[in-house]
Amino acid sequence: MKYKYSIVSTCVLLALFAVSRARAAGTVGTSGATFLEYAIGSRALGMGEAFTAETDDINVLYFNPAGLGSLKYPQLALFHQELILESRLENLTFCSPIKKFGYLGVANTIFWVPTFDKVDINGLDVGDIQFYNGCLTVGYGYDFNYFYLGASAKYIYQKIDTKMVHSFAMDIGILKGFRIWSPLDAPLRNFHIGLSVLNLGTKAMDSPLPRHIRLGFSYKPMNWLGLNVDLIENCIIANDLIDFTHGFNESFRMNIGMELSYLDLFYLRGGWRLNDTGTYTVGLGFNYVIKNVSFTIDASFADAGDFNPIYSFNVTFKLIPKVVTIEDRRNAEGHYKRGIKSYVGDDIDGALKEFKTTRDYNPYYKNIDKKIDDLEEIQDLKRQNKLEDEKK
Numbered sequence: 335m336k337y338k339y340s341i342v343s344t345c346v347l348l349a350l351f352a353v354s355r356a357r358a359a360g361t362v363g364t365s366g367a368t369f370l371e372y373a374i375g376s377r378a379l380g381m382g383e384a385f386t387a388e389t390d391d392i393n394v395l396y397f398n399p400a401g402l403g404s405l406k407y408p409q410l411a412l413f414h415q416e417l418i419l420e421s422r423l424e425n426l427t428f429c430s431p432i433k434k435f436g437y438l439g440v441a442n443t444i445f446w447v448p449t450f451d452k453v454d455i456n457g458l459d460v461g462d463i464q465f466y467n468g469c470l471t472v473g474y475g476y477d478f479n480y481f482y483l484g485a486s487a488k489y490i491y492q493k494i495d496t497k498m499v500h501s502f503a504m505d506i507g508i509l510k511g512f513r514i515w516s517p518l519d520a521p522l523r524n525f526h527i528g529l530s531v532l533n534l535g536t537k538a539m540d541s542p543l544p545r546h547i548r549l550g551f552s553y554k555p556m557n558w559l560g561l562n563v564d565l566i567e568n569c570i571i572a573n574d575l576i577d578f579t580h581g582f583n584e585s586f587r588m589n590i591g592m593e594l595s596y597l598d599l600f601y602l603r604g605g606w607r608l609n610d611t612g613t614y615t616v617g618l619g620f621n622y623v624i625k626n627v628s629f630t631i632d633a634s635f636a637d638a639g640d641f642n643p644i645y646s647f648n649v650t651f652k653l654i655p656k657v658v659t660i661e662d663r664r665n666a667e668g669h670y671k672r673g674i675k676s677y678v679g680d681d682i683d684g685a686l687k688e689f690k691t692t693r694d695y696n697p698y699y700k701n702i703d704k705k706i707d708d709l710e711e712i713q714d715l716k717r718q719n720k721l722e723d724e725k726k
Contacts, residue, residue: 366499366501366537366538366539366540366541366542366543366544367467367469367490367492367501367533367538367539367543367544368544369423369443369445369467369469370469370490370503370532370533370543370544371544371546372415372417372423372445373385373396373397374393374395374396374413374423374425374427374441374443375391375392375393375396375411375413375632375648376413376617376619376632376633376634376646376647376648377391377393377593377601377603377617377619377632377634377648378391378393378396378397378591379415379605379615379617379634379636379646380591380593380603380604380605380615380616380617380618380619380632380633380634380635381562381591381592381593381603381604381605381615381617382562382589382590382591382604382605382606382607382614382615383397383564383589383591383605383607383615384550384562384563384564384589384590384591384605385397385398385550385562385564385591386398386507386528386529386530386548386549386550386564387509387526387527387528387550387551387552387562387564388401388526388528388550388552388562389401389404389509389511389526389552390404390405390406392405392409392410392411392427392429392439392650393411393413393427393648395427395429395439395441395471395473395486396441396471397528397530397548397550397564398484398505398507398508398509398528398529398530398548398550399439399473399474399475399484399485399486399505399506399507399530400475400482400483400484400507400508400509400528400530401475401482401484401507401509401528402429402436402437402438402439402473402474402475402482402484403436403437403475403476403477403482403483403484403509404475404477404482404509404511405429405431405437405475406698407431407652407653407654407655407698408428408429408430408431408652408653409427409428409429409430409650409651409652409653410426410427410428410650410651411425411426411427411428411648411649411650411651412425412426412648412649412650413425413426413427413646413647413648414646414647414648415644415645415646415647416644416645416646417445417644418638418641418642418644419447420447420448421445421446421447422445422446422447423443423444423445423646424443424444424445424446425441425442425443425444426441426442427439427440427441428440428441435476436474436475436476436477437474437475437476438472438473438474439471439472439473439474439475439486440471440472440473441470441471441472441473442468442469442470442471443468443469443471444466444467444468445466445467445468446465446466446467447465447466449462449463449464450462450463451463452495463494463495464493464494464495465493465494465495466492466493467490467491467492467493468490468491468492469488469489469490469491470488470489470491471486471487471488472486472487473485473486473487473505474486479701480510480511480512480523481508481509481510481511482508482509482510482511483507483508484506484507484508484509485504485505485506485507486504486505487502487503487504488502488503488504488505488533488535489502490502490503490535490538490543492538492539499538499539501535501536501537501538501543502535502536503533503534503535503536503543504534504535505530505531505532505533505534506530506531506534507528507529507530507531508528508529508530509526509527509528509529510526510527510528511523511525511526512524512525512526512527513525514553516555516556518555518556519556519557520554520555520556520557521554521557522667524553524554524555525551525552525553525554526550526551526552526553527549527550527551528548528549528550528551528552529547529548529549529550530546530547530548530550531545531546531547531548532545532546532547532548533545533546542570543570544568544570545568545569545570546566546567546568546569547566547567547568547569548564548565548566549564549565549566550562550563550564550565551563551564557595558594558595558596559592559593559594559595560592560593560595561591561592562589562590562591562592562593563588563589563590563591564587564588564589564590564591565586565587565588566586566587566588566589567585567586567587568585568586570585586609587607587608587609587610588607588608588609589605589606589607589608589610590605590606590607590608591603591604591605591606591615592604592605597660598621598660599620599621599622600618600619600620600621601617601618601619601620601621601632602617602618602619603615603616603617603618603619603634604616604617605617611638611639611640611641612636612637612638612639612644613637613639614636614637615634615635615636615637616634616635617632617633617634617635618632618633618634619631619632619633620632623654626653626654626655626656627651627652627653627654628651628652628654629649629650629651630648630649630650630651630652631647631648631649632647632648632649632650633645633646633647633648634646634648655697656697658695658696658697658698662695662696663695663696665695665696666692666693666695666696666699667692669688669689669691669692669695670688670689670692670699670702672688673685673686673687673688673689673692676688677709682709682712682713682716683713685709686706686709686710686713689702689705689706689709690706693706
């Protein structure tokens with residue numbers, strides 16, 4: 335479908351769109367490539383974009399690349415979002431482990447609008463105008479025993495009519511997991527703190543990129559409930575960080591999100607964005623497994639203030655060598671605790687047996703392979719010491 339706009343009105347429209355989006359994100363000052371401020375992932379969008387400290391989700395790449403280190407198996411995600419003025423945001427992301435050396439993620443994002451007629455000052459049709467923005471991202475994350483580090487590099491390309499613009503950026507982040515006591519059945523590490531700095535790089539169209547600092551908290555008091563909070567500060571210009579009376583009032587945001595799950599099959603999400611043009615968000619998710627492939631379908635709805643609501647749709651494929659059920663997880667947790675008791679009681683053989691049973695039930699249990707390797711090494715050392723004692 336084509337639209338009759340003059341060149342001038344088209345440029346004004348695009349400029350207004352960029353400014354409206356920038357203001358919606360709390361940006362102070364002018365920035366280029368503002369499409370980078372759009373969140374990727376319907377799960378994250380449904381949780382109010384509070385995702386900096388989230389784990390085990392492929393879309394952590396866009397909030398905190400350190401979260402890639404928390405992934406457990408290869409994943410592929412397809413994302414589509416309907417935005418204002420019939421614009422769209424499309425994304426394809428793939429992540430895979432590099433043996434035992436962390437996770438590598440590759441993604442491409444496209445923000446585009448349908449082509450429209452180019453009309454000269456005499457009202458004559460002189461061709462079509464094509465407008466799109468894209469970002470190719472390569473990210474990496476590594477797990478240092480519940481302490482994650484990550485970074486990503488971005489190649490940003492933009493086109494409006496015959497003009498092409500290229501720029502480069504990078505993201506860096508850290509993420510740390512803790513265990514907070516809970517009387518209910520909760521994950522082994524149920525509290526995470528994440529910090530990331532996004533879009534550090536060259537200018538786009540003579541304007542700085544929309545740089546952000548994000549501090550996030552994620553708490554899971556039980557297996558079926560998650561609570562997230564993100565504190566976000568734009569740092570496009572110096573005043574954003576040093577002017578407490580102006581910069582923080584206009585460029586600081588707080589996002590809050592919640593997720594409820596039922597047997598890891600159905601998900602209900604909600605979120606709230608403070609100091610933003612948009613306010614509430616809601617989302618739904620459904621997970622289904624066929625053989626060794628898990629299909630997760632997520633959808634979100636977000637209030638956009640004076641604009642029409644924004645919808646998104648996400649499909650994620652996870653290649654799982656072994657499907658782990660709820661019962662498997664419970665059994666794995668029980669054997670792991672018995673293994674810890676055996677280890678404390680200096681029963682290395684008993685601890686090794688329990689840890690191997692834990693892995694049989696849940697091969698993705700956190701660091702279980704490393705623990706087994708360590709116990710086998712201790713077992714070998716004990717055998718060697720015993721042989722040396724017998725020789726004496």
